[in-house]
Amino acid sequence: MTAATTTTDDFEEEAPLSKWESLHLKTLAEQSYTNKDLESALKYTKRAHRLNPSLNNLSDMLTAYNILVTASATLIL
Numbered sequence: 001m002t003a004a005t006t007t008t009d010d011f012e013e014e015a016p017l018s019k020w021e022s023l024h025l026k027t028l029a030e031q032s033y034t035n036k037d038l039e040s041a042l043k044y045t046k047r048a049h050r051l052n053p054s055l056n057n058l059s060d061m062l063t064a065y066n067i068l069v070t071a072s073a074t075l076i077l
Contacts, residue, residue, distance in 0.1 A: 022052035029061065038069045 025048035032041035042065040049058050 018051045019055075022048040022055050022058075025051070026055060026058060026061070029065070033065070038065060038072060041065050042069050 025044045029041045029044035029048065032038075032044060042062075045058065045062045045065050048055060049062050053059070
């Protein structure tokens with residue numbers, strides 16, 4: 001049984017991809033919010049935050065979408 005090794009080259013190749021993907025997910029979240037699809041906006045924001053928690057304004061978006069989804073669920077009941 002051989003152990004999997006990760007080199008710095010492997011990490012450097014993955015980092016830009018996850019950064020790009022998190023930016024793409026953030027854009028999808030913003031579009032979903034614009035289209036009044038709060039649940040999708042929250043889903044995309046959570047995925048983007050998992051990939052890159054330091055992305056600009058992502059934590060604020062996550063908090064806002066959580067509040068909006070919770071409030072909309074409360075109003076329906």
